[in-house]
Amino acid sequence: MAGENQTVSEYIVHHLTNMTYGELPGGFERHDGSIISEGGAWVLARSGEEVAAMGFNAIHVDSMLWSVGLGILFCWFFRRMALKASTDVPTGWLNAVEVIVSFVDNTVRDTFHGHNKMIAPLALTIFVWVFLMNLMDLLPVDLIPYTLSLMGVEYHKIVASTDPNITMGMALGVFILMLYYSIKVKGFGFAKELSMTPFNHWLFIPVNLFMEVVGLLAKPFSLGLRLFGNMYAGEMIFILIAALFSAGLVWAIPAGLLQMAWAIFHILIITLQAFIFMVLTIVYLSMAHEDH
Amino acid sequence: MNFNLTLIGQMIAFVCFVVFCMKFVWPPLLAAMQEREKKIADGLAAADRANHDLELAKEKAVERLREAKNEAAGIVDSANKRASQIVEEAKAAATVEADRVKAAAQAEIEQETNRAREQLRGQVAALSLAGAEKVLGKAIDRQAHSELVDKLASEL
Numbered sequence: 001m002a003g004e005n006q007t008v009s010e011y012i013v014h015h016l017t018n019m020t021y022g023e024l025p026g027g028f029e030r031h032d033g034s035i036i037s038e039g040g041a042w043v044l045a046r047s048g049e050e051v052a053a054m055g056f057n058a059i060h061v062d063s064m065l066w067s068v069g070l071g072i073l074f075c076w077f078f079r080r081m082a083l084k085a086s087t088d089v090p091t092g093w094l095n096a097v098e099v100i101v102s103f104v105d106n107t108v109r110d111t112f113h114g115h116n117k118m119i120a121p122l123a124l125t126i127f128v129w130v131f132l133m134n135l136m137d138l139l140p141v142d143l144i145p146y147t148l149s150l151m152g153v154e155y156h157k158i159v160a161s162t163d164p165n166i167t168m169g170m171a172l173g174v175f176i177l178m179l180y181y182s183i184k185v186k187g188f189g190f191a192k193e194l195s196m197t198p199f200n201h202w203l204f205i206p207v208n209l210f211m212e213v214v215g216l217l218a219k220p221f222s223l224g225l226r227l228f229g230n231m232y233a234g235e236m237i238f239i240l241i242a243a244l245f246s247a248g249l250v251w252a253i254p255a256g257l258l259q260m261a262w263a264i265f266h267i268l269i270i271t272l273q274a275f276i277f278m279v280l281t282i283v284y285l286s287m288a289h290e291d292h
Numbered sequence: 293m294n295f296n297l298t299l300i301g302q303m304i305a306f307v308c309f310v311v312f313c314m315k316f317v318w319p320p321l322l323a324a325m326q327e328r329e330k331k332i333a334d335g336l337a338a339a340d341r342a343n344h345d346l347e348l349a350k351e352k353a354v355e356r357l358r359e360a361k362n363e364a365a366g367i368v369d370s371a372n373k374r375a376s377q378i379v380e381e382a383k384a385a386a387t388v389e390a391d392r393v394k395a396a397a398q399a400e401i402e403q404e405t406n407r408a409r410e411q412l413r414g415q416v417a418a419l420s421l422a423g424a425e426k427v428l429g430k431a432i433d434r435q436a437h438s439e440l441v442d443k444l445a446s447e448l
Contacts, residue, residue: 022296051294060298067302071309078317085324087331101321118310121318125310165295169302173310 008243013048015141015239018163019155020045022058046154060163067160070132074125100128104278111282114289116181119282126170127278130227133161134270137234138263141242161231161273164224171224174281178219181288189291223280230273234266417445 006014022045024030026038031047044061045051051058081097090098104127108120136158145156160166182190194212195205241262244255421441 018298020296054296055294056296058294058296058298059301060296063298064301064305068305071305075309075312075317078313078321082317082320082324085321087324087328090328097321098325101318102325105322118314120322121314122310124318125306125313129309163298165298166302168295169299170306172299173303173306 008246011243011246012236012239014155015145015157016236017048017051017155018060018157019062019153020051020054020058021061022051022054024050024053028053044154060157060165062156062158063160063163063166066136066158067129067133067166070136070160071129074128074132078124078128100124107279108282111279112286112289114185114286116285116289119285122177122285123278123282126281127274130161130170130277131271131274133159133166134231134274136160137162137231137238137266137270141235141238159231159235161227162235164228167228167231168220168224170277171220171227174223174284175220178216178284178288181285185289186291219284223277223284226280227273227277230269234262234269237262238266413445417441420444 021042023040023042024036026036026040028036028050030036030043030050036043043050045054045058077093078097081094084094085098101124104124105120108123112119139158144158148156157163186193194216195209197208197212199208238259241255241259244251244258247255421437
């Protein structure tokens with residue numbers, strides 16, 4: 001908690017720093033004064049400067065752990081339900097799973113008109129996985145990080161979708177699929193679509209190319225950054241409310257109420273963002289399949 | 293916002309989970325659901341058909357019942373008619389028999405009357421002869437006056 005020996009801004013920055021394992025360059029002076037030897041070394045970052053110094057050669061251990069862990073949870077749970085599913089009356093959790101599956105299936109059917117066996121499972125994976133990652137946002141911000149800090153873990157973020165690496169990683173995955181299917185379905189037509197629309201004249205090819213490529217590149221960014229932005233902002237407000245608790249007992253009650261209100265509102269946000277990510281993925285892939 | 297290897301890691305994880313879902317999660321779930329949907333649809337169709345059949349059977353039953361009722365009413369009618377006919381016939385036969393008996397009785401009565409009359413007439417003739425003999429004091433020759441006596445007797 002904030003207040004004892006850190007300022008509110010330190011508290012916030014602390015909460016927004018991932019647990020980063022990366023390569024520090026040789027000669028870097030660590031927070032405790034030790035110097036990294038020549039040739040660099042892979043270490044767990046202990047401060048913001050170290051994270052910055054690591055650059056691209058680093059990995060967010062917490063994000064990967066939560067993201068892969070929740071992904072495995074999804075796969076395990078849905079696989080179990082898939083084995084349980086039969087033509088008999090569905091019971092218990094199977095009902096919930098079937099509701100989700102038929103919801104995703106309907107959404108895909110409404111939006112995607114091509115023939116591709118991959119779209120629906122892809123949409124289901126995205127929806128449930130993103131939802132689970134977002135769901136971690138509803139856990140009290142200090143619960144797991146503070147517990148882990150007692151065990152000596154300096155930084156820990158449990159909401160993987162507040163890490164742009166995670167959201168952009170998924171968005172880039174979708175982007176690669178978009179490019180793959182655009183070329184596979186349209187072939188040369190894809191190049192023609194990029195260069196000859198919206199102005200169908202050879203003189204306008206550079207203009208068209210510029211506009212279409214920007215439009216194309218905007219898709220993965222809009223996909224990944226929308227989710228990141230929403231979750232990051234939501235998390236930030238949770239952190240600010242948590243910081244309010246440190247302002248004294250008088251503030252604890254309104255802070256508690258605020259926390260509850262925001263958490264209830266956030267139930268909508270996390271579901272909605274997961275749904276939007278899924279729908280946009282389907283729409284983008286649908287556009288990739290449509291030959292004009 | 294610092295991009296690093298997490299981006300690549302997440303892309304690999306993404307692909308793995310999607311492939312897993314595509315291979316082991318989606319097909320069995322959807323197959324089971326679609327099969328169940330079909331089963332339910334079949335069941336509903338069968339129920340509809342059965343309902344329809346039931347309706348038809350009900351209509352047929354009502355029709356049968358109506359026919360049977362009509363038939364029964366016809367039978368009762370004809371039976372009634374036949375009964376009254378029999379009664380009429382019996383009545384007519386009885387009347388005829390009664391007439392016949394009455395006629396026979398009358399004939400017998402007439403016959404008896406005639407016989408009595410004849411007897412009476414004979415006795416009257418004998419009596420009047422006897423009377424006349426008494427009055428005249430002598431026997432009357434039966435042969436001579438038989439014509440007269442017979443005339444008298446027939447006038448009675």
